[in-house]
Amino acid sequence: MADNYLERKMEEYRSGKSTGYRTRLTPSGDRPGQLSVKFPPRRVFVTGGASGIGKAIVKAFCDAGCRVAFCDIDAKAGRAAAQALGAQFHPVDVADVAALEACVNRVIGSWGDIDVLVNNVGVSVFKPIDEMTVEEFDRVQHVNLRPVFVTSRSLALHRKAMGEPHYGRIINISSTRYLMSERGTEAYTASKGAVSSLTHALMMSMAPYGVTVNSISPGWICCDGYDSLTDADHNQHPSGRVGRPEDIARMCLFLSLPDNDFINGENIVIDGGMTRKMIYV
Template sequence: MSANEPNFASVALIFGGSRGIGAAIAIRMAEAGYRVALTYVSRPDKAREVAATIASKGGEAVAIEADSSDPSAIRAAVAGTIERFGRLDVAVVNAGVLRLGTIDELSLEDLDLTLAVNVRGVFLAIQAAAAGMLEGGRVITIGSNAADHVVKGSSIYAMSKAAVATMVKAIALDLASRGITVNNIQPGPTETDMTASMVSELAAMVPIGRVGQGEEIAELVLYLAGPLSGYMTGSSLTIDGGFAL
């Protein structure tokens, strides 16, 4: 076991872990030795598939239904994780929504949902996880390079991700005395089931000529979850092939 691998009892909770980047994170953390809880909203089949993949590799995982716009569901997901595994070491806040459109196209519903999930939901997930987390725990949010690089039609999405990047800085100070680090990862265009139909178009926008893979984001999460990242907190790390430069 290397210095950056978890001990046999370590537990990670991935909010939004049933698909795309979240699923890649859940699987990679299980491969590294974490016992994993993952939340889902609309696709229980995908959540069960991720849990089954983890189990087939000798890992342990549980899928928990939890809408990240619902404060009680967020708290229940944390409580359910601790009840199942007895502890919580790492929380990865990946749940989010994407609403795009110009200022004349976006509705109040678009704005309210984006704020409820991407900002309020992130805050509440960190708050609930930190309350049940052991000393020296890790909180990792999955933001977006949209916090630093906006395009037409991205106003409320970019705003929500910029809010997360700033939120992380302040919460890192709140939790520093407990040895809990709080960091934010900002992916660029990444291949998921949601982007599968536009990979070529997205790749043409990235300086290195390709989109990212969920496994690449997961490796950065794994580093931030481990002991070798203990001196880093309040940071936002962009992983986007140079897109936001």
């Protein structure tokens, strides 16, 4: 019988009458090689979302069906990004505490809450220490560091008034320079080191409100002119390439998934392996 069965099936195949292979579904109902992720619509606020990594983060959450608002000092780029991505833009200099607080409170007032807060905004001033002024050093802290506290504090005050804790995420964008340096990077490195430390302090303070707090430390992320990079640029990375803004945006989405509330107070390095690479000259 077995031989007859196989002969019959072979004849069906040759005559084109075979029903063919039927794809087996996974227990979740997906086809092999597919992964369905449930991402409920969230209310997302991003600082510094007009360009670079921030714009990629805004796009990723918009593509996921979220309501997204972002602020930036560059009004022209901000308006263009908002129109292209379907987000809400607020022109703000984050170094202006009152303006930033007003922006966050305006978004909360309009939406009722902020589910995901991404503190992305940052500037860099790389100068020899004997040429760097105190004012320049302070400006970097006022843009890179202080807004993390200001936005988180505003959200904490709102959540406290709401009472019952519920889903929330704060994601701070730090840098691999928080643990490695070159000459003339004091202002930027200090700000990012403080962001990484502030992250685990905020984690403890935001826990009663149901909000997890994590930071992401990007390595070399090329935001413009990727095609002009050399083979040497890419090959020095164990991953074989320089990073893209989307690499950081995907981690923001991952941390925001409802089930990922056990990742808390962490700093996640995304650098293609560079900070783990032993280098001697």
